[in-house]
Structure formats: structure tokens, C-alpha cells
Amino acid sequence: MIEGVWKRLGAKEVLRGVDLTVAEGESVVIIGRSGTGKSVLLKHVVGLIDPDRGAVRVDGQDVPALSVKELLDLRKRMGMLFQGGALFDSLSIAENVGLPLREHTRIAETQVDLLVHEKLHLVGLEGVETMRPSSLSGGMKKRAALARALALNPKIMLYDEPTTGLDPITADLINRLIRRLQERLGITSIAVTHDMRSAYHIADRIAMLHEGRIHAIGTPAEIQASADPAVRQFIEGSAEGPLLPT
Amino acid sequence: MNETSAEQLADRAPFRFILNGLRDAGEVLILLGDVLRELPGGLRKLPLLVQQMMAIGIGSMPLTLIVALFTGAVAAVQASYQFRDYVPMIYLGTVIGKSVVIELGPVLTALVVGGRVGASIAAELGTMRVTEQVDAMETMGISPTRYLVVPRVVAATLMLPVLTIFADMVAIFGGYLVAVFTLDVSGHTFTSGLRLYFHLRDVFSGLIKSFFFGAIISTMGCYYGLKSEGGAEGVGVATTHAVVASCLLILIVDYLLASFLFRVLFA
Numbered sequence: 117m118i119e120g121v122w123k124r125l126g127a128k129e130v131l132r133g134v135d136l137t138v139a140e141g142e143s144v145v146i147i148g149r150s151g152t153g154k155s156v157l158l159k160h161v162v163g164l165i166d167p168d169r170g171a172v173r174v175d176g177q178d179v180p181a182l183s184v185k186e187l188l189d190l191r192k193r194m195g196m197l198f199q200g201g202a203l204f205d206s207l208s209i210a211e212n213v214g215l216p217l218r219e220h221t222r223i224a225e226t227q228v229d230l231l232v233h234e235k236l237h238l239v240g241l242e243g244v245e246t247m248r249p250s251s252l253s254g255g256m257k258k259r260a261a262l263a264r265a266l267a268l269n270p271k272i273m274l275y276d277e278p279t280t281g282l283d284p285i286t287a288d289l290i291n292r293l294i295r296r297l298q299e300r301l302g303i304t305s306i307a308v309t310h311d312m313r314s315a316y317h318i319a320d321r322i323a324m325l326h327e328g329r330i331h332a333i334g335t336p337a338e339i340q341a342s343a344d345p346a347v348r349q350f351i352e353g354s355a356e357g358p359l360l361p362t
Numbered sequence: 363m364n365e366t367s368a369e370q371l372a373d374r375a376p377f378r379f380i381l382n383g384l385r386d387a388g389e390v391l392i393l394l395g396d397v398l399r400e401l402p403g404g405l406r407k408l409p410l411l412v413q414q415m416m417a418i419g420i421g422s423m424p425l426t427l428i429v430a431l432f433t434g435a436v437a438a439v440q441a442s443y444q445f446r447d448y449v450p451m452i453y454l455g456t457v458i459g460k461s462v463v464i465e466l467g468p469v470l471t472a473l474v475v476g477g478r479v480g481a482s483i484a485a486e487l488g489t490m491r492v493t494e495q496v497d498a499m500e501t502m503g504i505s506p507t508r509y510l511v512v513p514r515v516v517a518a519t520l521m522l523p524v525l526t527i528f529a530d531m532v533a534i535f536g537g538y539l540v541a542v543f544t545l546d547v548s549g550h551t552f553t554s555g556l557r558l559y560f561h562l563r564d565v566f567s568g569l570i571k572s573f574f575f576g577a578i579i580s581t582m583g584c585y586y587g588l589k590s591e592g593g594a595e596g597v598g599v600a601t602t603h604a605v606v607a608s609c610l611l612i613l614i615v616d617y618l619l620a621s622f623l624f625r626v627l628f629a
Binding site: 159162164188191192194195196198199200202203204205215216219220261264 | 489490493494495497498499500501502503504
């Protein structure tokens, strides 16, 4: 999917030749320290950011070269969960979740309401339809945002720090949900996180982004058994090792 | 820092200032192009447009009218002071009417609304940008230009002339009140002065200007809002930029339009 992507943001060369291929139906988790460009990498996949060099291909389509129309069609097949949820403040939860349906489908209003309810139920949220995002807790916001991302039944899901800032129980709920979506519905998923628990739970393969490249990649078992000092330091969460505290 | 690098910096600072200005101008033109392209789609989002027209038009009305009332009042005080012993007071209504509809009404309304609406647009869109709501919108295949920018630009462009009409009326009324109650000018003298040399094209020229001012205010708010980065601080910077840019452009475009309207079109 991602071939030799380079990206400079401001004065910093964030991505320096990232190569990563994700198979259909696979779940890949990208780990790495804060500020290593994990989110930037994810945003390349939906075409929010274009690479300076290299190629990003989704379903064989060259993302940066797509026309507005083609990109729109591609995005309808993708869902993305943002770090803070990114729910629209001016809309209620039900309106947020229903927005993609109302914008992109001709489903009748009553049907939309049913689907919204179903998606919210899927993420374990009930009775919040009329509430505004500002009156929800962080975990509820994230779940509502997940319901919105799933509204159009995407084939590809991108998760930006799906469990960051959540209590362990909600985090586990989200992890199970991500895993279930991938296993039952065959959704290809790419998640970015520095929560190792979450990574082991949802990943078929884990890739570590370090110094602008994929430093190591493998199954959770392989990563856990890795002898690489940077990988070891990261998964053990130690301040001592080749990775310096920033 | 050694001497050469300080010199280089001084060399580059004005250069960079000009380049940034050109880049901003170019990006604003691109945004306006997007707005025109998305105009038909954006206009179909009627509830969004109505909501913005309410917020921008009705929401700005009290402030605009208070400003207008005192503008007219102070215009009457100053004009009568200048006229004393030289110009007959019948011209008081004439000069207030003309200065209000041509200049004071449209420009002061635009500056006040520019502060209020420009800032709120920039802050709202800026917050949406830094909390990734704009990104979310794009990934959902919903055009932020169509959904956010078009309703605001259209609403402001349509509502500013409306606000200006009300401001014109209230400002003249303010002048009338001051003239009648404090300046010993009879109501009849004031209103006949108002009718003297009254040209409808003066009113229209003011409304044409306010149309452009509305576009400027909303475009600056949207442009700087969508461009903001770096959390709360970035939103603050964007808001300041939007208001400063609106006010500057309003006065510059006012001059250009005045030159065109009164020296070319109505000459």
C-alpha cells in the first residue's frame, strides 16, 4: 500500500521512506513514539496529506493522483477514527452518526434513525442520541465517533490512537470491537497507537515506526520476541536504551 | 548570532513578508474559486445557509444599530459645529444623509460586523480545524468548502447590505434626534435638507460596497480559520489575523470602490 513515502512537515523530515503493505482483511498496528509521524502516515492513506515522494495505493488506486470524484468514492469505502473523536460540536450525537448516511445515501429518514441506533448499540452507547458531543466523556465521544466512522459500512478502517485516554475497561471494549469488526466483517484495519496492550490485542502484524521508517515488522509474537534494542525498549516501556526521552 | 546571519535575517525578513503576502493572496483566490465551484451544491444546504444568515444578520443587528445610532448622533454634532456661522442649518440633513449612506453606514457596519462575525467564523472554523473536525469531514467525503465556507460567505455577503440599510436608517434617525432636541434645528428643516440633493445612486453605491465588505469579512474568517494550526494558541492567532485582514481590506476596497463608483461609473 505505502511505498517509500517521504514527507517533510515544516523543517522536520517526518517520514523518510516508509514502506508498508497491508493485505485485504488484515489488521496492522503501527506503533512508535509520540511525534514519529504515525498519524501523518495514517492521513496519507485517506489522502488528507499527499507525500512529497513515494506512492500511496489503496485497492490499486494511486491516492494522491485521484480526482475529487474518485477520492470521494474511495473515502466512502473508508472510515477513520480520529484521536479526539472529531465529532461535530454543532450537531447532536445522532446527527453526527447519521451525517454520512444523509450525505451519501438515499436512505429514508426513519431508516437512518434505525441505522444510527444500531451503530450506537454496536459501540455500546445507548440513550445519547440527542446529546451534544460536549456533554459526553472522552470514552463516549470516541465510541460515538467510531459509530460514525462505521456508518457507511467501510471496507477499510483507520484508527488514530483508538484507546488513548480511555479507562482500561473502555479501552478493552474498543479493542474487542476493532478485533470483531475485522474478524467478522473482514474489514481491513490500520491502527496507530503506543498502547502495547491494545496493539497485541488487535494486530495481525505490528510495525514499529522509528526515525521516519518502518524499523521492525512482525506478528505480535515476533515483536515480543524481538532482540532489537529499540523495539525491546519500546515494548517494555523503559527510559533506558537507544531511544532517548524527548 | 554572528553579524552575517543577522544581516541575512534583515535581508530576508521584508522579502519573506512580501512572499507570505503573495502566498496568502493566492490561497484566498483559490478558496474563492472553490467557493464558486461549490456554490450550487452549497446553496442546496438551505438550513445551513438560513442558520448562518440568522447568526450573521439577526445576531449582528443590535450591535450594528447601536453603533449606527451614535454614528448619526455624532455626525450631527460635528457637522453643526463645522457649519456654525458659515453654512445654513438646512444643509445639516443633507450632509448627514449623504455621509451616512455613502460612507459611514456601510463602512462602520462592515468594521463592526468584521470584528464580531469575522472573529467568530475564524474561531469556530479554527477550532474545528485543530480538533480534526475538518479532517473528519473530508474523510467522510463531505466538502468543508460546501458545508462550512459557502453558507458563511453567502450569508455574510447577502446580510451585510441588509444590515447596512437598517444602519443607514437608524444613523439618520440618530442625527435627526440630536438636531431636533439639542441643536435647535426643526424637524422640518432637517428632513427637507435630507431630501435636498438626495440621489438614490448614493444609497446603491453604499449597498454595493457593503456587498463586497460582507464577502471580505466571511472569506477572511474562513481562510484564516481553516488555516489555523497548533491548538488554542493557533486559533487565537487565526482570529486576530482574520479581524485585522478584514478591517484593512475593508478600508482599501472602500477606497478602490469609491474611486470606481464615483469617478468612473457615476461620473
